[in-house]
Amino acid sequence: MQTVSCPSCGAEVRFRSHASVLAVCEYCQSTILKDADSVRDVGKMSAVLEDYSPIQIGTAGVYDGLHFTVVGRIQQRYSAGTWNEWYVLFDDTSTGWLGDSSGLYTLTAEIADPKMLANLPAFAELLPGRQYQIDGVPYTVAEVRNAECIAGQGELPFKVGAGWRIQVADLRSYSSFITLDYTDGPQPVLYLGFAVTLESLQCQLLRDDDAIAKSAGKYRGKLEALDCPSCGSGIKYVPGAAAQLVCPACHAQLDASDQEAQVLAIGKQVHDNVDITLELGASAKINNADFTVIGMMRRADDEGSQWNEYLLFSARAGFFWLVETDDGWSRSNVLPNWPTWPSLDAERCALDGAVYTKLYDYGSQVVYAAGAFNWKVAVGDNTHVYEFEQGQTKLAAEITAEEMTWSRSVPVAFDQMSAWFGAAFHGVATGRNIKLSHKQTARIFIAIVLVLNAIPMFVSFSSTLLWSVLGCLALFLPAVFLDNNAKNPHE
Missing domain, CATH: 1.20.5 (Single alpha-helices involved in coiled-coils or other helix-helix interfaces)
Known part of the structure; x- marks a missing residue:
């Protein structure tokens, strides 16, 4: 470990990894660049936006039998939201990156194997859902992002600053995860790793509610309200959990990640006579975790059929969706491990030994949205959906121009919904939950x-x-x- 004095304020700044070339002073936010025998101040780094992440500098864990410590972070913003990349130092002095996006985690490290770097696709040809063979393994493009660094913290292995732009693509094969970084040119840097959970990493020194309250002035999971800067109406949301808001009154898109909410776009005119069964702010205890309904959107398919989707958040258990259709309710979770699906035309996919048969293939559009979301939502957003079924369990692949996700849904009985939400569920019309075709x-x-x-x-x-x-x-x-x-x- 190397300890230096911040050239700006004199505070101690530690470099725990010999590979680190940059550190951000935690006191004055100065960016300190480490040269061969000196350090120099290269300007201020924006402070990171407070979010619901339990990870912090100093969080420790174990991966593949090797202990690691989180020593730095960069925060990235792209068109649909933000995510964190935590820089980790292993006990054997090797390093890696712990990706943190909406409660899903990946741990990757740079790979310089010429065999894996051969014949990689160009950034411009990457499309979500397209497959590529990398070292003989079929990987599916999950995300293609043009993003920028908006903040940094701790120590980092390269020089970055606010406004530093990146071009990256994420590819998946079951739990295996690849990031291709095209920031420095047409030949990408390859990072290989796996989808992980904080439990599987045996993480310690995670932030608790009190730590978040101390740093952010808010309790994670506590419902707050702000006045819409576009129309003045009150909006309930969970600070730090989801900063992308849609005003229920005027449907303006808002960014509440900073000290003051900002209008991103004036809302489109939509009909507000939407039958909402769960009001924003409704709460339930599900599997011993307290969940709150923070967002709601209504979607329509190519033929005009519509359904409601409610986003729930728990400080301890993250996000999931409750989907309300004419046939009843289902619970949907984003999958960290992806099914095997040979191509977009294939009629079957497989996951964990089960084979799922294709049901539908349709386009969908958001026709109404209100509340808070963990990505940017707007009326008119289009998604192509592929649904598969095995017994009562369904899988859905959703593809946009920038992203592909897989989710798994299971039915939820009407009585179970009533037990979860009590009067918040009984107080509205529920005729369509028992409607027969x-x-x-x-x-x-x-x-x-x-x-x-x-x-x-x-x-x-x-x-x-x-x-x-x-x-x-x-x-x-x-x-x-x-x-x-x-x-x-x-x-």
Whole structure:
């Protein structure tokens, strides 16, 4: 470890890694560049934006039997939000990066193997969902980002500053994770690693609620309110958890990551007669964790069918979605490990030994949004969705121009929703949660017709059967026609 004095304020600044060339003074935010035998101040680095991340400088853990310590961080902003890259130092003096985005984590290290660096794609040709063979392994492009560094903290292995722009792409193969960094030129730097959890890393010295309250002046998970700078209406949100807001009144897009909320875009005019079953701020205890509904959006498919999606946040358990369709409720979680899917045209995918069959392939658009989200949401956002099913479990791949995600959803019973949310759920109309399709209704009437005609069939089989068949067709065929005209992709 090397300790130097900050040229700006005189405070002690430690370089724990010999590979580190830059450190940010925690007292005055000066950026200190380490030369061969001296240090110099190269300007101020913006302070990091407070977020809900439990990681901090000094957090320690174990990966593959080797202990590590977090010694630095850069915070990046791209078109849809922000994420952290934590610089980690292992006990054997090797280094790596702990990616931290919306409660999902990856641990990677730079790989200089010429075999893996051969025939890598150009940045311009990368598209979410496209597959590439890297060292004989098929990787799928998950994200393509043009981003900029907005803040730094601790010590880092290269010189950065606010406004430093990067070009990166993330690729996945089950739990394996690759980042291709094109910042320095057409030949990318390759980082290889895996999706991880803080539990699997046995992390210690994580931030708790009190530490976050001390640094941010807010308790993680506590619902706050601010006045929309566009229209003045009050907006409830969870500070630090999701800084991208949509005003429920005027639908302006807001950024609440700084001291004052800023208007990113004036909201589009939308019809507000949306049937909302869970109000923003509704809370529930789920699996011993306290969750709050922080955001809600309504989406429509190519044929006009619509459904609601509610974003829930817990200080301890992160994010998940509750999806409300005409067929009921389901719980959806973003997958850290990706299914095997040979191509966008493939009719099957596989995950953890289970094979899922393709159900639907459709475009969707956000038609209403309100509340707080962990990425930038706006009315008119388009996504292409591929749905797969195995039993009652569904997988969904969602693809935009910059990103691809996989999620897994399972049904949630109406009684379970009532138990979770109590009066906050019972106080609204829930008719569509038990609504039957036209075909289901027709089947019930057909069964009644057959039962009522069972006895006469023994007396006059041919004539009774004929009239029974005609009656069943008269019930069923219109029902099929009505359901096809109002097809719900989540059926």
